[in-house]
Amino acid sequence: MAWKVMMPKKIMFGENAAKEFPYPKNSLVITTTTPDIYNKWLDYMGIKNYEVYDKVTPDPAIETVEAIKKQYEGKNIGAYIGLGGGSSMDVCKYLSKLTGIPKILIPTTFGTGAEMTTYAVISFDHKKKLLQDEAFLADAAIVDPYFLPGTPFNILRNSACDAAAQASEGYDSKAGNPFTQFFCKEAFDILYDAIMNDKHHLLPYGAMLSGIGFGNSSTTLGHALSYVFSNEGVPHGYALSSCTTVAHKFNKSIYYKRFKEIAQKLKFEPLKLKQPLDQAADVIMPDRGHLDNNPIPVSKQDIIQCLDEIVNSNPLA
Known part of the structure; x- marks a missing residue:
């Protein structure tokens, strides 16, 4: 019997992993967190030449994905960076599937394992759907314990x-x-x-x-x-x-x-x-x-x- 196993193309983990990663130019950072939190991350990451979309809400809807796609169409985005919890990463996964633009997933909490999986949860007509697709796998997953000291x-x-x-x-x-x-x-x-x-x-x-x-x-x-x-x-x-x-x-x-x-x-x-x-x-x-x-x-x-x-x-x- 043959088995199939999938994981991200590139995984970086450990202290300073997010600091040492070479981010593509003109990346779009997609996040659910607030500026006081994500600005600390962006400073720590040392990322240059990027835009931030911070209007993702928990349990994201397909409308959010489509709105981001439309807003950044033709802007030559180098990569999507999902920074935050499962919701940010799920939006990134679905966007990447629609546009073919690579995705980098950086969890700012832990527990869901979303950065490693082929799953995404997106709401359609106010109903959450668990979707699975190989296209949802991260091109790079970065697991850095930088966030731990402040976690309640x-x-x-x-x-x-x-x-x-x-x-x-x-x-x-x-x-x-x-x-x-x-x-x-x-x-x-x-x-x-x-x-x-x-x-x-x-x-x-x-x-x-x-x-x-x-x-x-x-x-x-x-x-x-x-x-x-x-x-x-x-x-x-x-x-x-x-x-x-x-x-x-x-x-x-x-x-x-x-x-x-x-x-x-x-x-x-x-x-x-x-x-x-x-x-x-x-x-x-x-x-x-x-x-x-x-x-x-x-x-x-x-x-x-x-x-x-x-x-x-x-x-x-």
């Missing part, structure tokens, strides 16, 4: 939990292979050490490896369960703390014990759900992208039992 603990812990969930679910995924498992295992070991022993400088590196691993294998039941909590406003990483713990228990994952230790160390509170469990299970069941890759088949009854355990028994106790 709450964002840090949500991102760390997200990365650890992706690595461990990606390892267990039926769509995985020895190559993706190698990256997921290495990622989880680094993230576990970084979280349990407060070596925060290692977190972006672990998240990057996780992105290569799960980006080629998919996440599973934990992520499927988490979205009903996220729909009620719970941050994604926070939702995964209990959801992935319970999913790992259900799957008899080798990561169950250590993932639970991570969630405990990061001091996550128990989750609550406003809607009835039966109704929530109906929302989760159509999520075949995650459920079909789960190592064990999942019925609606299994999902109800998992949700019951998440909201009624505090799985992190």
Whole structure:
């Protein structure tokens, strides 16, 4: 059986990675961040000869992508630089696919692994769609821990939990292979050490490896369960703390014990759900992208039992 693995053409990581990269002339920097934050980055990067588009909002819509394309048509842009979180990078990915202009992705937080993957989330008619396309792969991904010292603990812990969930679910995924498992295992070991022993400088590196691993294998039941909590406003990483713990228990994952230790160390509170469990299970069941890759088949009854355990028994106790 043959496997296919994809990752960016060029990856630079570590201290000063963003400073040492040779940026093309006439780049368009696309960001969700505010001038006080992105100007520090631009000074640090030492980039010359560029323009900034900073009107990208979280959960970007296709209209934003088309507006940027129109605004900069004929301006001979050398590259798009996605600077920020997943939203900036997703806009860059889609723009690059439409125009053929290369893209450089620089995360200013960590956890999504978006800079490594062939996925983008764009809204069409106010509905978020997860898209996959080889054209979404970065021409260059730059992972630099420059942003870490200013990161608030709450964002840090949500991102760390997200990365650890992706690595461990990606390892267990039926769509995985020895190559993706190698990256997921290495990622989880680094993230576990970084979280349990407060070596925060290692977190972006672990998240990057996780992105290569799960980006080629998919996440599973934990992520499927988490979205009903996220729909009620719970941050994604926070939702995964209990959801992935319970999913790992259900799957008899080798990561169950250590993932639970991570969630405990990061001091996550128990989750609550406003809607009835039966109704929530109906929302989760159509999520075949995650459920079909789960190592064990999942019925609606299994999902109800998992949700019951998440909201009624505090799985992190």
